Amino acid sequence: MSKTVSPLSFGRAVALLLALTGLSGCASPGLPMGTLSPTEGVGFRESRFAALEALQNYRQCKQEALTMDREARSSGQAARYLASARLFEQCETRLPPGSADVATEERMRAYAVGILDYIKAGDLEQAHVNLDKFRRTFKDQDLYLKGGASFVDSMEILLRRTDPDQFPRYSLLNVDSTLKDEMRRLNHWSHN
Structure with missing residues (x-):
């Protein structure tokens, strides 16, 4: 005795098959369903958090240096320009390795103010050194x-x-x- 499949149940079977096929397309190839891809894992999130934290620390340092720069301009004292320039330099050196592409233009502007502050403080040798660092760090920019x-x-x-x-x-x-x-x-x- 042969069993016949009703058109309604055949349509349901096709729809179920298509739905399952569609769901399997959402999973990453080579990974079991429900598994995160490596770029979505905890390591990625930790490195992203570290980069954001480094940028936040950089911006806080830069704000302090800009405040010192404003104070130096209002007082005209070479020592204040020197302190501001050194702080701008420290802000850049505190960035972790691998942050070359983080806030590039913002960092370039801060570094430039630091170089100008060295000039205003009379430390032309360090201004030379930092101009060289600027050119190496921000190649062709x-x-x-x-x-x-x-x-x-x-x-x-x-x-x-x-x-x-x-x-x-x-x-x-x-x-x-x-x-x-x-x-x-x-x-x-x-x-x-």
Whole structure:
């Protein structure tokens, strides 16, 4: 005796089969159903939390350094500029390894203020060192000052890292016209 399948029960069987097939598509291949993929596991969450905590600590440090910078500007004391510059430097060095891509532009701006604070404090040697670190840390990146001048080019000239005898090269640099005029004046009077 053969058993016949009613069309209604056959339709239910197809629907159930399709539903089960659809559910299995939601599971990651190679992992049992209900298992988290490695990127969703506890390790991922811990590393993400550590990165967020490092960024929060960095921002808190940066705020303290910016406050010190404002105090230095209001007092005009070189020692305060030096303290602010050192704190900006510490903020960057406290970041854990592997945070190169964390808040890049924010870090570049803070690092730039630190370099300027070293200049204002009169520590040109450390400003040189930190400009080199800036260039290594933020390869092929630059900040632009008001008017579109390049931060890196401007610092190169201010720190006299470019040879004054190579003055025609200054015209090619992306620096403020006031700075170019001052360099022309210095070049003229050093040769006359």
